[in-house]
Amino acid sequence: MDNENTTPVKLTLFDKIFPPELITIPNGHSVLRRRSRAPLILLLLLVAIYLSLKMTGFDMKLIITRFDKLLDLFVKLFHPKWEFFNKVTGPLMDTIKMSILGTVIGCLLALPIAVLASTNICKSPVIVSVLRFILALIRTLPTLVIALVCALVFGLGTFAGTLAISIFTFGIVAKMLYESIETIDMGPFEAMEALGANKFQAFWSACVPQILPVYLSHSLYCFEMNVRASAILGYVGAGGLGITINERIGWRDYNGLGMVLLSLFVVVVAIEFFSEYLRKKLS
Amino acid sequence: MAEKFEQIEKSFDQKLTVAQMYLMRPRKWLMYTLIVLILVVLVGWSGSSIHFEGLTVTGREVAKGVVSGVTHPDMKLMFGTGDTDVPYLLLQTMAIAVLGTLIGAILAIPFAFLASTNIMPKPIAYLFRVIILLIRTIPSLVWALMWIRVTGPGASCGVITQSVCSIGMISKMYITAIEDLDTRILESLDAMGCNAFQKIRYGVIPQLTASFISTTIYRFDINLKDATTLGIVGAGGIGASLVQCLNSRRWAMVGSFVWGLMILVLIIEFISTRVRKKLARGQ
Numbered sequence: 001m002d003n004e005n006t007t008p009v010k011l012t013l014f015d016k017i018f019p020p021e022l023i024t025i026p027n028g029h030s031v032l033r034r035r036s037r038a039p040l041i042l043l044l045l046l047v048a049i050y051l052s053l054k055m056t057g058f059d060m061k062l063i064i065t066r067f068d069k070l071l072d073l074f075v076k077l078f079h080p081k082w083e084f085f086n087k088v089t090g091p092l093m094d095t096i097k098m099s100i101l102g103t104v105i106g107c108l109l110a111l112p113i114a115v116l117a118s119t120n121i122c123k124s125p126v127i128v129s130v131l132r133f134i135l136a137l138i139r140t141l142p143t144l145v146i147a148l149v150c151a152l153v154f155g156l157g158t159f160a161g162t163l164a165i166s167i168f169t170f171g172i173v174a175k176m177l178y179e180s181i182e183t184i185d186m187g188p189f190e191a192m193e194a195l196g197a198n199k200f201q202a203f204w205s206a207c208v209p210q211i212l213p214v215y216l217s218h219s220l221y222c223f224e225m226n227v228r229a230s231a232i233l234g235y236v237g238a239g240g241l242g243i244t245i246n247e248r249i250g251w252r253d254y255n256g257l258g259m260v261l262l263s264l265f266v267v268v269v270a271i272e273f274f275s276e277y278l279r280k281k282l283s
Numbered sequence: 284m285a286e287k288f289e290q291i292e293k294s295f296d297q298k299l300t301v302a303q304m305y306l307m308r309p310r311k312w313l314m315y316t317l318i319v320l321i322l323v324v325l326v327g328w329s330g331s332s333i334h335f336e337g338l339t340v341t342g343r344e345v346a347k348g349v350v351s352g353v354t355h356p357d358m359k360l361m362f363g364t365g366d367t368d369v370p371y372l373l374l375q376t377m378a379i380a381v382l383g384t385l386i387g388a389i390l391a392i393p394f395a396f397l398a399s400t401n402i403m404p405k406p407i408a409y410l411f412r413v414i415i416l417l418i419r420t421i422p423s424l425v426w427a428l429m430w431i432r433v434t435g436p437g438a439s440c441g442v443i444t445q446s447v448c449s450i451g452m453i454s455k456m457y458i459t460a461i462e463d464l465d466t467r468i469l470e471s472l473d474a475m476g477c478n479a480f481q482k483i484r485y486g487v488i489p490q491l492t493a494s495f496i497s498t499t500i501y502r503f504d505i506n507l508k509d510a511t512t513l514g515i516v517g518a519g520g521i522g523a524s525l526v527q528c529l530n531s532r533r534w535a536m537v538g539s540f541v542w543g544l545m546i547l548v549l550i551i552e553f554i555s556t557r558v559r560k561k562l563a564r565g566q
Contacts, residue, residue, distance in 0.1 A: 052378035097329030
């Protein structure tokens with residue numbers, strides 16, 4: 001009777017095909033309840049699964065029947081060859097060095113770009129959208145492909161890996177940073193401008209202190225990821241632990257591989273703990 | 284936090300002038316110089332072993348080739364319908380990511396519940412956390428190389444690798460969702476006389492589905508990028524063809540693969556961000 005109390009519901013195409021149910025509450029108000037989307041989504045998902053199964057030829061039976069092969073491998077992995085440790089340290093240090101340098105270069109490059117790509121600081125929509133599009137393109141490229149191209153251009157070795165990590169870090173940190181810059185409080189900035197500071201002064205003393213901790217925390221997070229990512233870059237010849245991993249797998253020396261993975265595990269866990277501690281302090 | 288607050292209140296009581304307050308401003312220059320100093324030392328240490336040796340003999344040619352390939356992609360390959368053309372390979376990559384993510388998301392549920400400290404006793408929860416960490420540290424490439432022994436090269440190796448790799452990150456994010464569960468709802472359901480099944484159906488599931496689905500979609504994004512990397516070791520998808528073309532210097536083909544990859548990843552990222560935003564707003 002009084003339809004003014006009905007909450008306005010925006011009808012989508014789905015609601016037009018399956019009209020929403022009208023429920024009248026005892027007090028006279030009426031409510032529209034939309035039909036559940038779950039069956040449609042489930043149907044689409046089932047079709048997707050069926051098509052994917054057909055395309056990939058995935059066979060669970062094969063995996064279950066041959067699972068013992070993986071178990072064999074795991075048994076060897078968990079009996080690492082301890083004397084191999086001496087050969088692991090060199091590449092491991094290379095990997096860490098690559099990720100430190102790559103992270104620092106990438107993060108330094110990311111800072112100005114991220115500032116220019118955030119809508120609340122850069123008022124020109126053209127610059128913002130162009131920069132964001134470039135960043136999105138960089139992020140779509142898999143690190144391993146970048147590393148492979150770098151290795152082809154600059155020769156095999158750690159330099160190619162460092163470059164690949166810098167590019168990857170640049171894309172990710174810049175994106176995370178412009179998203180956080182957009183959430184900062186612009187009130188102090190306006191206040192400083194009203195007091196007669198020029199744009200740069202206002203930015204320096206009102207925005208930078210807000211951005212800096214976030215920036216450091218994003219950089220640390222990215223460093224964590226990079227240590228893990230740079231471990232496999234050697235697979236395409238970009239230096240670091242990947243070369244050793246590739247070699248061990250090639251020779252089917254899984255005990256040696258176990259040692260490599262164990263040392264990587266220890267380093268990654270240590271760095272993760274350290275960086276999580278620092279990030280908690282920063283926030 | 285409380286101490287800080289008291290300090291501020293005290294300074295208000297003293298009725299300080301602006302100039303006096305300015306003198307009392309927090310001074311962080313010591314911390315910043317320390318950070319910069321540590322960074323410089325780290326960069327110096329890591330820069331010592333990363334040498335720039337200039338371009339390789341063929342480096343210039345490779346760089347030129349990549350640029351010409353990206354600007355002049357092979358159009359026939361890009362829109363062909365055969366088994367080796369870009370659309371089919373992209374679909375296969377997507378199929379790998381769909382299956383890998385779904386299986387991973389399902390496998391992650393028991394792991395997440397077993398590793399949540401508010402459901403399980405602490406020792407068990409920490410044991411499962413270590414297992415999750417182990418799964419996460421082994422690089423996906425190494426997982427792929429191990430699974431190849433089970434499934435043989437091909438798309439199904441990619442699927443099983445991604446399902447295992449996804450467990451790490453997905454269950455980590457599930458755990459946060461589970462530990463944020465609002466238990467008061469369960470108590471009120473208890474007070475209403477609901478049985479265990481009803482409590483799970485109306486108290487637990489509605490709180491978890493949105494974040495679980497959001498996590499899964501986010502991981503699908505990552506897996507799609509990862510699936511291209513896995514192709515390098517022979518786990519199906521577009522990566523294998525991309526690397527083959529790079530190594531045999533067929534730049535036009537490289538260009539079309541890269542463009543196909545970029546467009547696919549951009550589209551999926553766009554859709555997934557929109558869906559996740561909707562989920563976060565609770566629609």
